Amino acid sequence: MPRSYFEAYAAPKKEIPRSVYLTVSATVAISILLMWCVLSYGGFVRSDFLPTPVEVLYAGLDGIQDGSLAVNTAASVGEIMSGFIIASILAVPLGILMGSFKIAEAAIEPVTNFIRYLPVSALIPLLILWVGIGIEEKVTVIFIGTLFQQLILVADVSRNVPSDLLDVSYTLGANRRTVVTRVLIPATLPGVVDTLRVTLGWAWTYLVIAEFVAANKGLGYFILNSERGLFTDRIFLGIAVIGLLGLITDQLFKLLRDWLLPWATEG
Amino acid sequence: MTKLKLDKVTLEFFPRTGAPVLALDDVSLEVAEQEFAVIVGPSGCGKSSLLRLVAGLVEPTRGEITLDGTPVTRPGKDRGMVFQSYTLFPWLNVRDNVEFGLRIGGVPAEKRKHISDHFIKEVGLEGFESAYPKQLSGGMMQRVALARALANDPEVLLMDEPFGALDSQTRSLMQELLLQIWEHSQKTVLFITHDIDEAILLGDRVHVMTARPGRIKERVEIDLKRPRHVDLLTSPEFIALKRRIMGLIHDEAVRAMR
Numbered sequence: 001m002p003r004s005y006f007e008a009y010a011a012p013k014k015e016i017p018r019s020v021y022l023t024v025s026a027t028v029a030i031s032i033l034l035m036w037c038v039l040s041y042g043g044f045v046r047s048d049f050l051p052t053p054v055e056v057l058y059a060g061l062d063g064i065q066d067g068s069l070a071v072n073t074a075a076s077v078g079e080i081m082s083g084f085i086i087a088s089i090l091a092v093p094l095g096i097l098m099g100s101f102k103i104a105e106a107a108i109e110p111v112t113n114f115i116r117y118l119p120v121s122a123l124i125p126l127l128i129l130w131v132g133i134g135i136e137e138k139v140t141v142i143f144i145g146t147l148f149q150q151l152i153l154v155a156d157v158s159r160n161v162p163s164d165l166l167d168v169s170y171t172l173g174a175n176r177r178t179v180v181t182r183v184l185i186p187a188t189l190p191g192v193v194d195t196l197r198v199t200l201g202w203a204w205t206y207l208v209i210a211e212f213v214a215a216n217k218g219l220g221y222f223i224l225n226s227e228r229g230l231f232t233d234r235i236f237l238g239i240a241v242i243g244l245l246g247l248i249t250d251q252l253f254k255l256l257r258d259w260l261l262p263w264a265t266e267g
Numbered sequence: 268m269t270k271l272k273l274d275k276v277t278l279e280f281f282p283r284t285g286a287p288v289l290a291l292d293d294v295s296l297e298v299a300e301q302e303f304a305v306i307v308g309p310s311g312c313g314k315s316s317l318l319r320l321v322a323g324l325v326e327p328t329r330g331e332i333t334l335d336g337t338p339v340t341r342p343g344k345d346r347g348m349v350f351q352s353y354t355l356f357p358w359l360n361v362r363d364n365v366e367f368g369l370r371i372g373g374v375p376a377e378k379r380k381h382i383s384d385h386f387i388k389e390v391g392l393e394g395f396e397s398a399y400p401k402q403l404s405g406g407m408m409q410r411v412a413l414a415r416a417l418a419n420d421p422e423v424l425l426m427d428e429p430f431g432a433l434d435s436q437t438r439s440l441m442q443e444l445l446l447q448i449w450e451h452s453q454k455t456v457l458f459i460t461h462d463i464d465e466a467i468l469l470g471d472r473v474h475v476m477t478a479r480p481g482r483i484k485e486r487v488e489i490d491l492k493r494p495r496h497v498d499l500l501t502s503p504e505f506i507a508l509k510r511r512i513m514g515l516i517h518d519e520a521v522r523a524m525r
Contacts, residue, residue: 162352162354164350164352164354165354165356167319167322167324167342167348167350167354168348168350168354168412169367170322170323170324170341170342171322171324171342171343171344171346171347171348171416171425172344172347172367172368172371172415172416172419173343173344173368173371173372173419174371178371182371183356186356186358187356187357187358189358261358262399263357263358263359263360263399263400263401264357264358264401265357265401
């Protein structure tokens with residue numbers, strides 16, 4: 001029996017009871033909501049700065065009714081998926097090559113490392129000049145923003161495949177081609193899925209920035225446009241929808257991993 | 268009859284900075300058909316490098332390695348290997364791991380199953396055919412790795428401290444299992460360890476290596492009766508051999524520490 005709760009629950013890396021865990025999580029979430037209620041209903045903050053939770057809820061219902069929420073969400077999701085999928089199709093194979101073949105590393109890594117540190121937002125004016133302000137611009141921003149991060153992360157995943165795993169395959173009679181297709185690639189899959197999961201989250205940031213700069217639909221546009229009319233409830237709504245979409249895609253990736261790669265250990 | 272022969276094998280590493288490192292110096296070694304040969308030496312003596320040379324994963328700087336008279340130039344399934352680290356393919360279940368070599372070798376499904384059944388039984392893992400590596404203990408994983416190497420029917424089985432990562436109880440069970448399997452299969456084995464008990468218990472002959480650069484310091488014939496069991500460890504003959512090898516290793520270990 002521990003001498004005190006402090007000792008039981010504040011030891012580094014020690015498990016705590018599930019009930020305690022859930023209680024703490026719920027308490028924090030409810031406290032934030034309560035604080036919001038107190039600040040907004042209590043009149044501590046002007047309502048055009050901080051809407052009440054119910055106002056945000058109504059803004060949501062309005063958005064559903066007039067269809068604006070669906071249109072803007074669909075536009076953003078379409079842009080993000082296009083950019084993200086094109087980037088992933090390129091980044092996964094190139095990243096695997098880069099992490100496992102020194103010659104590919106020499107070719108791709110220096111350039112990637114340079115571009116990776118350029119904030120993609122700095123490129124937006126140039127991209128507008130090149131591809132205009134339509135959907136192409138958002139897709140390109142997401143593509144560039146995601147691709148180079150993915151390359152580095154996937155290369156690391158592939159670099160971390162134990163070389164003993166490849167060596168044992170050679171001693172079992174595999175040739176180089178077989179080692180790549182039947183050992184190296186499967187061994188990278190869990191890490192690749194985790195990389196996609198993380199970078200899809202980042203892609204939302206690039207999308208919103210791109211839409212802030214120039215757009216006539218999308219959730220970033222929705223937020224910016226609401227700000228112009230001081231509709232804070234709609235700003236909150238836009239942010240909440242992005243958060244919700246992020247949460248959903250994250251959970252989908254988790255499910256995908258459990259379903260496709262049941263053999264993988266937790267990442 | 269000589270199965271495997273190392274003829275004046277020297278291995279040097281050339282690090283990007285600093286002087287070249289002489290890992291193995293003029294090592295000559297013969298392993299007879301169906302012999303269980305053990306190499307024992309202090310850590311860092313290059314014994315693992317030696318095994319990787321035989322596997323064809325590393326090329327010697329000088330000297331030649333031959334298997335049945337044919338020079339070793341690259342890895343191949345005639346030299347199966349069990350590593351100290353866990354090297355099962357995590358995405359394949361036990362059966363598919365054991366059948367990996369057969370599958371890439373184009374062995375038909377029915378025959379593969381027959382062979383994997385046999386070796387899974389041999390290592391005592393019936394009932395675990397569809398388990399994934401993450402569900403297995405360390406000892407079980409090494410048993411699968413052994414079955415996987417044997418299923419390929421190699422000419423020589425190379426074992427690089429395969430039980431080094433296991434706890435001592437599991438390790439002695441694994442040693443007994445290996446003795447049993449070896450007595451059935453009569454494979455030629457080249458086994459690397461730093462554990463003197465393990466070396467004497469398993470080997471027909473123990474090659475003691477010097478600290479870096481690795482050389483063969485002495486060959487000790489282990490003329491203990493077979494079949495052997497772990498209870499041999501307390502017999503006077505065993506202890507006499509152990510005292511002798513410990514003396515040889517001790518000097519080297521001290522030298523390596525400096």
